[in-house]
Amino acid sequence: MRKLQLWKVAILALAIVWLFVSYKILLGSKYSLHSNAANEDRIGYLQDEQSKKDNSDSVVGRLGGDNQDFKNGNWTMRDAVIAELKSKYRLNFDFPLQDTPWEVAAQWVKQREIHPEYAPELGSILHALATQKIVSADFGIKGTQLKMSVILEGGQMAIFKPKWFSRDHVIKGSPYGGADRHNGEIAAFHLIRLLEFRRAPLVVGRRVSMKKEIMPVATDRLLQTFYSINGSTCFYGRCYYCKDNTTGVCADGDIMEGALVMWLPKQWKLKMYKHPWARSYHKGKLARWEKDPEYCDKVKVTEPYHSGPRLMDLVDTCIIDYLVGNADRHLIETLGTQSDSMVTMIDNGKSFGNPNHDEFSILAPLYQCCRIRYNTWEKLLIMQEGVLSQVLRSVLKQDPISPVISEPHLQALDRRLKTILEQVQACLQKNPKNVLVKDDL
Ligand SMILES: Nc1ncnc2c1ncn2[C@@H]1O[C@H](COP(=O)(O)OP(=O)(O)OP(=O)(O)O)[C@@H](O)[C@H]1O
Numbered sequence: 009m010r011k012l013q014l015w016k017v018a019i020l021a022l023a024i025v026w027l028f029v030s031y032k033i034l035l036g037s038k039y040s041l042h043s044n045a046a047n048e049d050r051i052g053y054l055q056d057e058q059s060k061k062d063n064s065d066s067v068v069g070r071l072g073g074d075n076q077d078f079k080n081g082n083w084t085m086r087d088a089v090i091a092e093l094k095s096k097y098r099l100n101f102d103f104p105l106q107d108t109p110w111e112v113a114a115q116w117v118k119q120r121e122i123h124p125e126y127a128p129e130l131g132s133i134l135h136a137l138a139t140q141k142i143v144s145a146d147f148g149i150k151g152t153q154l155k156m157s158v159i160l161e162g163g164q165m166a167i168f169k170p171k172w173f174s175r176d177h178v179i180k181g182s183p184y185g186g187a188d189r190h191n192g193e194i195a196a197f198h199l200i201r202l203l204e205f206r207r208a209p210l211v212v213g214r215r216v217s218m219k220k221e222i223m224p225v226a227t228d229r230l231l232q233t234f235y236s237i238n239g240s241t242c243f244y245g246r247c248y249y250c251k252d253n254t255t256g257v258c259a260d261g262d263i264m265e266g267a268l269v270m271w272l273p274k275q276w277k278l279k280m281y282k283h284p285w286a287r288s289y290h291k292g293k294l295a296r297w298e299k300d301p302e303y304c305d306k307v308k309v310t311e312p313y314h315s316g317p318r319l320m321d322l323v324d325t326c327i328i329d330y331l332v333g334n335a336d337r338h339l340i341e342t343l344g345t346q347s348d349s350m351v352t353m354i355d356n357g358k359s360f361g362n363p364n365h366d367e368f369s370i371l372a373p374l375y376q377c378c379r380i381r382y383n384t385w386e387k388l389l390i391m392q393e394g395v396l397s398q399v400l401r402s403v404l405k406q407d408p409i410s411p412v413i414s415e416p417h418l419q420a421l422d423r424r425l426k427t428i429l430e431q432v433q434a435c436l437q438k439n440p441k442n443v444l445v446k447d448d449l
C-alpha cells in the first residue's frame with residue numbers, strides 16, 4: 009500500500025518536472041521562418057487549429073497585423089501560445105444562437121461552472137447584454153454599494169455598477185478602500201475566464217443614456233434619488249452607503265458608463281458564508297489568520313473544509329483576488345447549498361485599484377495551506393512570462409468601454425502572477441508531496 013503511494017508521488021513529481029522543462033523549452037525555442045515552405049507549414053498548422061474552434065478570424069491575418077517578430081521571420085513558441093490563446097478567447101459578437109441569449113446563458117449554469125470552457129456563443133450574449141433595450145430600472149437589490157438593477161428586453165435581469173473613477177485613478181490607502189471599480193468587474197470576469205475558473209457571472213461594459221434609456225423606465229423610488237450637477241445627471245440610489253447627493257455618482261453629461269453583470273438564473277440559490285480568511289476591518293486588530301501561521305491546519309479539519317472542493321476553491325479565489333488586488337472578500341457565496349457546491353467569484357468591484365501595490369496577504373490561503381489544484385497551477389504556468397497581460401489586453405479591447413484597464417494594471421498582473429508561482433515553488437521545495445492537489449478536490 010505504502011509502496012503504491014510512493015509510486016504515485018514519484019510519477020507526479022516526474023510529471024511536474026516534465027511540465028516545467030517542456031514549458032521552458034517551448035518558451036525558449038524559436039521557429040526559423042526564413043523559407044516560405046517552413047512558413048506555410050507553420051501557418052497551415054495554426055489555421056487548422058484555428059478553424060476547429062472559430063473560423064471567423066484568421067491567425068495569419070492577426071499575426072501579420074500585430075506581431076512584428078512574425079514579419080521579421082523570427083517567431084517564438086511564446087508567440088504561438090499567445091496567438092492560440094487570443095484566438096481561443098476572442099469574442100465573436102455575431103455567433104448565431106439557437107435560442108435567446110438569456111436562455112443560452114441560463115442553460116450554461118452547472119454545479120461547478122457558470123459558463124463552459126468552449127463557449128463560442130459568449131460574444132453574442134455579451135453583445136445582447138450591452139445593447140438590448142432596458143425595460144425597467146430600480147435600486148440594486150443587495151449589497152452595500154451603489155448600483156441599479158435593470159431588466160432587459162426578454163426578461164433578463166442585470167446589475168449596473170456605475171463608473172466612479174477615470175482609468176488612471178489610483179486608489180491609495182487601505183487595500184479594501186474606495187468605491188467599486190466597474191471596469192475592474194469587467195477585467196476580472198475575463199481574467200477568471202482566461203484562467204478557466206468559469207465561476208463569475210457574465211459582465212460587459214455599457215454606456216447608457218440616463219434620459220433616454222433609464223429615466224423613462226425607472227421606478228419612482230429610483231427616480232427620487234436623481235439630481236443634476238453642472239448639467240450632468242446623477243443618482244444616489246439606495247444601499248448601505250447610499251445617503252443623499254453627497255454619496256451619489258454622476259454621468260458624463262447624460263451618458264453614464266458602467267458594468268452590466270448578468271444575474272444568475274433564479275433556480276440557482278446562492279449561500280453566503282463568512283470567509284475563514286476574512287479581515288478584521290478594525291485598525292490595530294488582527295484576524296486569527298494574521299496571528300497564527302498554522303491557521304490553515306485548523307481550517308482544514310473543520311466542516312466544510314475538511315473534505316470536498318471547498319478549501320481548494322478558496323485557494324483559486326485568493327489567486328484571482330491577489331491578481332486583481334481585491335482584499336475585500338470577507339464573505340464567500342456558493343452556488344447551491346451542498347458541501348461540494350462551488351465557491352462563486354461574484355463581486356469583483358474592489359479590484360484594479362492600485363497597480364503599484366501588491367497586497368501579499370490576499371494570498372494567505374495559498375501560502376498558509378501550501379496547496380493548489382494541479383489544473384490551476386498548469387493554467388498559471390501557461391500564462392507566465394507576460395502571456396497573461398497580452399491575452400487579456402487583446403480580449404479587453406473587444407469590450408464596448410475599451411480600454412477597460414490601464415497599462416500599469418496589465419503589467420501588475422504579470423508581476424503578481426510571478427509572485428504566485430514563486431509561492432507555489434517555495435511550497436514545492438518545502439513539501440513536494442502535498443502541494444499539488446487533484447482537480448476534483
Ligand atoms: N450576477 C448575480 N447573480 C445572482 N446574484 C448576484 C449577482 N451579483 C450579485 N448577486 C447577489 O447580490 C449580492 C450583492 O452583489 P455585490 O456583491 O456585487 O454587491 P456589493 O454592493 O458590492 O456587495 P458587498 O457590499 O457585499 O461588497 C451578492 O452578494 C449576491 O448575493
Ligand SMILES: [Mn+2]
Nearest residue numbers: 153355357358
Ligand atoms: Mn462589493
